[in-house]
Amino acid sequence: MKQQIIVSGLGGQGALTLTRLLAEAAAALGLPVITSETHGMAQRGGTVISMIKVGPFRGPLIPAGEADRGLFLHPKNLAVHRFYLRDGAAVFVNAALPGDYRSVDARSLAAAHGLPAVAANLILLGYAAGQGGVFAGPDLLVEMIAAKTPERFREASLRAFQAGLAAAA
Amino acid sequence: MQTKTSINIDNQRILMGNEALGRGIVEAGVTLAASYPGTPASEILASAVTYAKETGAELYAEWSVNEKVAFEVALANSMCGRRSAVSMKQVGLNVASDPFMRAAYLGVKGGLVVVVADDPGPHSSQTEQDSRFFAMFAKVPVLDPSSPREAKDMVAQALELSERFELPVMVRPTTRVCHARQNVPCGTPVRLDRPAKFDKDPRRWCATPVFVLELHRGLNDKLDKIAGVPEFAPQLTAGDGSYPGACIIASGVAYAHTGDWLEELGLLGRVDFYQVTMPYPLNRDFIHTVQTRYDKILVIEETYPVIELQLADARVQGRTSGLVPRAGELTPDVIRPVLETFLELPARVVPAPPGGGDRPTLCAGCAHRAAFYGIKTAFPAGIFPSDIGCYTLGLNLGAVDTCHCMGAGISQAAGFYRAYAAGGGEFPTIVATIGDSTFFHAGVPALVNAVFHRARFILVILDNATTAMTGHQPTPQVGFTATGEHGHPVFIPDLVRACGAGFLREADPYDLPAFIDLLKSADAYCRSPEGGVAVVIAKHPCLLDKEACKAQPAYDMGITEDCTGCLQCLEDFECPALSLDETDGRVVIDEGRCVGCGVCVHVCPEGAITANTEGRP
Ligand code: SF4
Ligand code: SF4
Numbered sequence: 175m176k177q178q179i180i181v182s183g184l185g186g187q188g189a190l191t192l193t194r195l196l197a198e199a200a201a202a203l204g205l206p207v208i209t210s211e212t213h214g215m216a217q218r219g220g221t222v223i224s225m226i227k228v229g230p231f232r233g234p235l236i237p238a239g240e241a242d243r244g245l246f247l248h249p250k251n252l253a254v255h256r257f258y259l260r261d262g263a264a265v266f267v268n269a270a271l272p273g274d275y276r277s278v279d280a281r282s283l284a285a286a287h288g289l290p291a292v293a294a295n296l297i298l299l300g301y302a303a304g305q306g307g308v309f310a311g312p313d314l315l316v317e318m319i320a321a322k323t324p325e326r327f328r329e330a331s332l333r334a335f336q337a338g339l340a341a342a343a
Numbered sequence: 344m345q346t347k348t349s350i351n352i353d354n355q356r357i358l359m360g361n362e363a364l365g366r367g368i369v370e371a372g373v374t375l376a377a378s379y380p381g382t383p384a385s386e387i388l389a390s391a392v393t394y395a396k397e398t399g400a401e402l403y404a405e406w407s408v409n410e411k412v413a414f415e416v417a418l419a420n421s422m423c424g425r426r427s428a429v430s431m432k433q434v435g436l437n438v439a440s441d442p443f444m445r446a447a448y449l450g451v452k453g454g455l456v457v458v459v460a461d462d463p464g465p466h467s468s469q470t471e472q473d474s475r476f477f478a479m480f481a482k483v484p485v486l487d488p489s490s491p492r493e494a495k496d497m498v499a500q501a502l503e504l505s506e507r508f509e510l511p512v513m514v515r516p517t518t519r520v521c522h523a524r525q526n527v528p529c530g531t532p533v534r535l536d537r538p539a540k541f542d543k544d545p546r547r548w549c550a551t552p553v554f555v556l557e558l559h560r561g562l563n564d565k566l567d568k569i570a571g572v573p574e575f576a577p578q579l580t581a582g583d584g585s586y587p588g589a590c591i592i593a594s595g596v597a598y599a600h601t602g603d604w605l606e607e608l609g610l611l612g613r614v615d616f617y618q619v620t621m622p623y624p625l626n627r628d629f630i631h632t633v634q635t636r637y638d639k640i641l642v643i644e645e646t647y648p649v650i651e652l653q654l655a656d657a658r659v660q661g662r663t664s665g666l667v668p669r670a671g672e673l674t675p676d677v678i679r680p681v682l683e684t685f686l687e688l689p690a691r692v693v694p695a696p697p698g699g700g701d702r703p704t705l706c707a708g709c710a711h712r713a714a715f716y717g718i719k720t721a722f723p724a725g726i727f728p729s730d731i732g733c734y735t736l737g738l739n740l741g742a743v744d745t746c747h748c749m750g751a752g753i754s755q756a757a758g759f760y761r762a763y764a765a766g767g768g769e770f771p772t773i774v775a776t777i778g779d780s781t782f783f784h785a786g787v788p789a790l791v792n793a794v795f796h797r798a799r800f801i802l803v804i805l806d807n808a809t810t811a812m813t814g815h816q817p818t819p820q821v822g823f824t825a826t827g828e829h830g831h832p833v834f835i836p837d838l839v840r841a842c843g844a845g846f847l848r849e850a851d852p853y854d855l856p857a858f859i860d861l862l863k864s865a866d867a868y869c870r871s872p873e874g875g876v877a878v879v880i881a882k883h884p885c886l887l888d889k890e891a892c893k894a895q896p897a898y899d900m901g902i903t904e905d906c907t908g909c910l911q912c913l914e915d916f917e918c919p920a921l922s923l924d925e926t927d928g929r930v931v932i933d934e935g936r937c938v939g940c941g942v943c944v945h946v947c948p949e950g951a952i953t954a955n956t957e958g959r960p
Contacts, residue, residue: 184701185703186706193524194357194524197357197524198357200526201355201356201357201526206525206526207357207524207525207526208490208491208523208524208525209523209524209525210519210522210523210524211359211522211523211524212466212522213382213383213385213467213522218703218704218705218706218733218736219701219703219704219706219919220700220701220702220703220704221699221700221701231603232489232490232598232599232600232602232603233489233519233596233599233600233602233603233675234490234519234523234524234525234596234599235519235600235674235675236675237674237675237676237679237693238676238693238694238695238696239693239694250701251700253697253699254697254698254699254700257693257694257695257696257697281935290935291935291936
């Protein structure tokens, strides 16, 4: 089993949370995993990217044209990071407008569910998981969110994930 | 001295490289860890604190005021026979270089591991210098991990080596190790019962020049021995003879990425492939083997040619020959064409990165933005030296003209004043900005110097009560230590007064008109006959402090029909909550990002931005 995933967003959108959850999910499945993240200056609203490599990899970076999956927290990042995806990769985008990708309007969904804007990240993950887009199934991800999210965000995080899942159905 | 176990924790965990390093520090029985935060090293110390608490291991940890202080504190613990760790980013070692260089000669007693995180790229640093080079310069052995897992193991290995040869040992991870996450086996911390025991030895611990020469000879002997230690010799993944006379030598995360490519190309096990885990001193037999067994040699390392230089062989292809680019990070996309050339493989066609993306900016409602806007408005023709931190982003607002190294903004302000005052004519208003943590780190000596020498400039200390850029480590003023205990707080105004500054005011830059008036009176002080350095403390908590954010009023913001689309609020103020609505040419406020600070009201020349003081509905 090998799967390479990129998570692209803007600093503060919660790309790191998704990275961590996917890494934990891989570990729970007994799969080796290595990720890379953006920290520091770029986290102040700049363009950020995380990479998750599931399988027997040594290095944390995904080469151009090799990623199997893309999760985009903002549609404008497509222009910046799409080159990492291989032909035929599945792309999930938090976007109000449809395009040549699978989109979910996570921001509006968050508002409709009374969730903060930052919950869009878990809505997108729920959506991608619901579409069978990532190596881990929805049940496992729910388990990971419940186990790894600090108490005060847990309930909202689970609701966000479920909202994304429902949108994928 | 043997191990007593405490709580038994034996499992795999997903750890970030820096967490793995922190875990390694605790598991190896380190009793004192000191650090100053800086990307990509920041999370190491806090992780060590977390794991020490979790396992009940004994650990004193501190955020020191700077890296030099951190190094010296850790060094003394080691001189008492106890294991010690100091961690920092690569440019932090520049600050700690003085004690670091001498520690190589004088050596240590208890193991001392010096974790220095490099930032090839660079992603978040003012240089992409290679700390392995610094280790070589200092004659200190250095280990180069290729993954979080290795990073953790190398902490213990470094400490053992350090104790065996009584000298400090460096572990040099890079950003891609520090900020990678991986499943890492976690073990039980060893407990070394070693009460402090400092053996006085003035010929060593206060070595005067007569003794230094002898110590230098001793250091050379140690290094010769270390270059022969088999555990640290490069690891060979042997080829099957398909590439006779050729070898690839790599270290750090570049080894990992090279290995992934070789595997994907089906070449792992077909060409001789070495991982160098200790780039300095490079294993003696290995150097001999390379020079005699191979005639086609590729070296892949970040960021400077440290292994290459020690191989001292003109046949080596790498950073020096130019086959490997001489600057920049060695990502898989950079390594691939190097391998293609070296192994004569067909080129892989890849999409080129289009570049672009959003530049980072100060957060919505950040008080630094208000301060910078005030400075720029008060002195449109001013010169603005600044410093290292979130507030470096003030350059987007035209209120940061220099960013050099920690504390430099204050000394540069003094130098700018001298340069302009030399002719005896008018000098421009010079406003230096520095963050609270940076002021503690390196600003104090610079301020003493500027005050004493009668430089005339305004110093704005941006006091947001935290080290925001690197993840909110407390400053000495905040009163909490790295382990969450109460320190004895040191207050910035007291320090400023003690430095002799004749003008000191505190203000909240949110009240922009008052802040601008204050800056003007500071300028008048600088220019008065008895004037000198005027210090303004711009005080407002960082908004990522959720409590502070909740405690301040949140106005219900609006934009009226009066907006002319002049874009002053976007171009000169750049709050990320404001953007242009292309459909009607007016500015809109993004409710999701706006924190309702109300500062932008003062920015719009048309009075089109309104704040409902009743607060949000
Ligand atoms: S809100 Fe004011 S400053 Fe911003 S574009 Fe409109 S008129 Fe200009
Ligand atoms: S009130 Fe104005 S300056 Fe403050 S966060 Fe909102 S848009 Fe930005």
